[in-house]
Amino acid sequence: MSLVRSVVLGVGGYLPEKTLTNAELSTMVDTSDEWITQRTGIKERHIAAKGELTSDLATAAARVALANAGVSIAEIDLIILATATPDNTFPASAVTVQEKLGMRHGAAFDIQAVCSGFVFALSQADAMIRSGQVKKVIVIGAETFSRIVDWTDRGTCVLFGDGAGAVVLSGEPQPGDTHDRGVHASRLRSDGHYKEMLYVDGGPSSTGTVGHLRMEGREVFKHAVGMITDVIEDVFATTGFSAADIDWFVPHQANMRIIDASAKKLGIESEKVIRTVSLHGNTSAASIPLALSVASADGRLKKGDLVLLESMGGGFTWGAILLRW
Ligand code: UT7
Secondary structure, eight states, rough: EEEEEEEEEEEEOOOOOOEEEHHTTTTTOOOOHHHHHHHOOOOEEOOTTTTOHHHHHHHHHHHHHHHHHHGGGGGEEEEEEESOSSSSSSSOOHHHHHHTTOOOSSEEEEEGGGGGGGHHHHHHHHHHHHHHOOOOEEEEEEGGGGGGGOTHHHHHHHOOOOEEEEEEEEEEEEOSSOOOEEEEEEHHHHOOGGGGEEEEBBBBBTTBBBBOEEEEEHHHHHHHHHHHHHHHHHHHHOOOOOOGGGSSSEEESSOHHHHHHHHHHHHHOOOBBBOOOHOOOOOOOHHHHHHHHHHHHTTOTTOOOOTEEEEEETEEEEEEEEEEE
């Protein structure tokens, strides 16, 4: 039975030029390269230039993804931008990206699920494609967390970085079996009971200010592996695929220890895990599409590969998507 699936036609990433190393950070707060490397696996992260906005990063990544897909902006029906660091409270930064890409048709909106934003946005795009509302969609994750971290808090400022990644999705008829290209399943979860574990202490309706990121790192860590593996087991149960079938595991890049513990618990071989956290830090919603763009550019990720995405972050929000590249 033939059916329409959301197939990735192209991928792209963008990282701001400036890098901030652990050595540089240790001149700013009481930390060390040894501590950051051991606890997180992070060596450096990118920081947006003065005046360089989330929409600039997002637009740059979208341009690369469009070129990689061989798709023109005229063919795009929808832009979904996952971000927790929009240019302004409103309008959605997605409409700024739409304008910067020269697109006057279709629609554009933001999705806010912090580090899980890309997984939530991809799931939404897939649902809209399969319902027939749209055919081609740019899904972007873009963040400038350097603007909301508290640069005096060593417990959080060493973890995050800026960047953007994007994919071009297209609704394509597929035979309707396990070999189909495109999204096979997605599962989203959230539980607001945990919202104070990872949040920003400001906002338009509370303080009227932007605020700074606050995190109970140890608490987030404690829940991460269990939540990630539960939602992935759910995706496996839905699709009939198992860890042995996965060609590439592309997890949210928050902490090497969380990534490795999740892969181990699921029984995914270490060689199948895409890791970019050492060079990007945690770029929140941008981390998965950035990792996809790296793995595609270096030739690891190839057409037909079975790819498992997962994320977990503020909310808590978490989710997983299984797709064939
Ligand atoms: O993307 C959204 C999801 N977010 C995450 O997944 C983050 C999850 N959490 C983590 O990745 C880890 O909890 C951290 C990397 C944030 C922290 O690692 P940890 O092993 O949980 O360390 P800890 O918070 O238990 O702190 C251990 C010690 C503390 O000192 P005491 O109390 O043992 O004396 C901290 O004060 O390390 C200290 N510490 C630091 N030392 C040097 C905290 N931050 C730093 C630092 N440099 N940057």
